[in-house]
Amino acid sequence: MRKKVFSLAGLGIVGVLALSSLVFAGPKRGPSMAIEERAIRSLMTRWVEAFNDLDAKRLAALETADVQAVDRFGALHLASGRSADEELWADSFEAVSRKTAPPVVTIDRIRFLRPDVAVVQASWRFSEGILLVDGERVPPFSQIDTYVVIKSQNGWFVATHNMQEKKP
Secondary structure: OHHHHHHHHHHHHHHHHHHHHHHHHOOOOOHHHHHHHHHHHHHHHHHHHHHHOOOHHHHHHOEEEEEEEEOOOOOEEEOOOHHHHHHHHHHHHHOEOOOOOOOEEEEEEEEEEEOOEEEEEEEEEEOOOEEEOOOOEEOOEEEEEEEEEEEEOOEEEEEEEEEEEOOO
């Protein structure tokens, strides 16, 4: 009888250890997560290319229809559909000269919250600032952007975007 109790207790301890290792191990980083991370990196590359090309239509197509953004001045922008999002970007790009130097963008971190939701942090460096169409120039600056990206049946899309000026 005593042997049976110890065997059951041993099985219980093994079970608890197995479950706790699953809980504390965090999300698995297997081959499918590596594929999803590559897909997110591709999304971000296309997003940055559309931004650099000042292409509001292409940029908005990479975002959810109800995307939310906080610009680098702290203003919240809520899109109410793809055309509203496109219009927001078009208005922003209207003042930017096509001769402006593109920023250097680095993906610092991708963190999966769930298999279909991830947070992306990227560093942007505008080493020459931004040249405006009127000839004025926004001085050089850096920012850290945080994106929440979600996966739908059509792929990955930016759902939220927060721009924060990077302090030295």
